[in-house]
Amino acid sequence: MSRTSVPPVLRPYLDELVRRTRAACGPHLVSVLAVGSLALGDYRHGRSDIDVTVVVDDSLPHRSLPGLARNLTHPALDCPAAGLELVVYPAGFAARPSDAAGYLMDLNTGPSLPERVSHDARESHAFWYVLDRSLAHQAGLALYGGPAREVIAAPRRSAVLTALRASVREHAEGEGHAADNRVLNGCRSVVYCRTGHWFPKRRAAGIVAASETYFAPLLTEALRSFERPRESALALPGEEVGEFLAWAAGRVDEAVEAEGGRGGTPR
Numbered sequence: 308m309s310r311t312s313v314p315p316v317l318r319p320y321l322d323e324l325v326r327r328t329r330a331a332c333g334p335h336l337v338s339v340l341a342v343g344s345l346a347l348g349d350y351r352h353g354r355s356d357i358d359v360t361v362v363v364d365d366s367l368p369h370r371s372l373p374g375l376a377r378n379l380t381h382p383a384l385d386c387p388a389a390g391l392e393l394v395v396y397p398a399g400f401a402a403r404p405s406d407a408a409g410y411l412m413d414l415n416t417g418p419s420l421p422e423r424v425s426h427d428a429r430e431s432h433a434f435w436y437v438l439d440r441s442l443a444h445q446a447g448l449a450l451y452g453g454p455a456r457e458v459i460a461a462p463r464r465s466a467v468l469t470a471l472r473a474s475v476r477e478h479a480e481g482e483g484h485a486a487d488n489r490v491l492n493g494c495r496s497v498v499y500c501r502t503g504h505w506f507p508k509r510r511a512a513g514i515v516a517a518s519e520t521y522f523a524p525l526l527t528e529a530l531r532s533f534e535r536p537r538e539s540a541l542a543l544p545g546e547e548v549g550e551f552l553a554w555a556a557g558r559v560d561e562a563v564e565a566e567g568g569r570g571g572t573p574r
Contacts, residue, residue, distance in 0.1 A: 312448060313341070314350055317357065320387050324379060325451045328361060331375035335367035337398050338452035340459070342439060346446040349507030352388065353536040356420065359393040359450075360443050362401050362458045363411070369426070372412045376424045381416045389537050390417030394439065401440070401459050406466035408433040419537055432477075434470035441467045442505045464503065468563045471496045475559050479552040486543040487532035490525065493555035500562035509533065522551050 313321055325339050343358025344350045350357075372395065377383060379393060395412040408428035415423040425431060441462050447455030462470075475496050478489040491508035498504075498511040506514065512530055516523040525547045532541035 313345070314352065316352055316387055317345075317350075320384070321357075321450055323384060324359065324391075324393075327378045327384065328375060329451065331371050331378065332361075332363050332367060333371075335364040335371075336452060337362040337364055338455070338458045339450040340443055340447040340455050341450055342443045342447045342455075343392070344507070346442065346448050347505065347507040349509060351533070354533065355388060356390040356392050356417070357386070357388045358439070359391065360439065360447060360455075360459070361393065361395040362398050362452070363395060365397045365399045367397070367411075369411065372426060376412060376414050379414060379416065380422070380424075381418065386417040388417060390415060390420030392420070394436065396440075396459075398458065404460045404462050404466070405440075406433060406437055406462060406469070408436040410436060432473065434473040434477075437462050437466055437470040438474060441470075445505050465563075465566050468500065468559065468566055471499065472556070472559050472563055475552065475556045479549070479556065485532075485537065485540045486545075486548050487529040487540055490529040490543065490548060490551055491533060493552050494526065497555050497558045500559055519554075522554070525551055 321341070328339055329336055338361070340360040340362070341358070342360050344355040345357065349355070375395075379391065381391070391414070393414045394410050396410055400409045408431050410428050411426065413423070413425045413431060415421065440459055443455050444459045444461040447459060449455065452458075475493055478484050478492050491512050494511040494515045495506060495508050498506050498514050509530060512526045516526040525543065528541065528543055532543065535541065
């Protein structure tokens with residue numbers, strides 16, 4: 308990944324994150340990848356999280372990971388974004404398609420994120436990690452080591468669609484999610500179902516608004532809110548948000564059913 312691909316405000320932080328990860332993992336480190344909005348070219352400072360996927364050799368001593376978490380946790384490493392979401396996978400797991408969570412460590416930290424570190428993948432809903440690995444395979448940008456497509460296998464389409472179904476329903480409940488992000492996540496889910504490709508949330512909203520004019524005013528407001536810092540997001544009409552997310556869930560359900568009819572095995 309070229310340094311010019313990273314917003315200047317993030318370069319020192321990501322350089323130090325890689326340095327500390329290399330120090331903790333040593334020769335067992337395979338790759339450090341920028342994923343999420345950074346990989347899709349849609350990072351919004353003050354709004355977006357920094358999403359990072361780390362791949363390590365299966366022989367990495369697990370005692371290395373708590374120290375890595377301590378060294379990366381804000382403010383031990385001062386996060387300049389809303390938060391850092393970092394997941395560590397063993398290389399053997401990451402290299403094959405899976406609908407499991409499968410991580411060795413999941414760290415959430417930063418000024419606007421609740422602190423969380425997990426070393427047991429059974430503690431988490433698998434769908435988040437299936438979606439992250441699907442996006443990483445398509446668009447992940449190497450900060451260190453091997454390129455994303457060589458170290459992260461693409462999950463099966465049936466697994467991704469099933470994960471999207473769970474994600475849309477999670478966002479429909481609204482717990483812990485800003486209304487604009489719930490709407491834009493729904494847009495990206497629908498566009499993935501149509502195209503099999505991950506788009507930035509803002510571009511996905513434009514695609515949906517062009518084809519579904521009924522929802523265009525809501526999507527315009529969601530985009531306007533998404534330009535603001537997380538703490539000053541606009542209030543969106545709850546009934547309209549719920550109606551849109553129900554529509555998006557229906558489109559995902561249709562895609563899951565169609566995949567099953569083609570011989571897929573959604574689980």
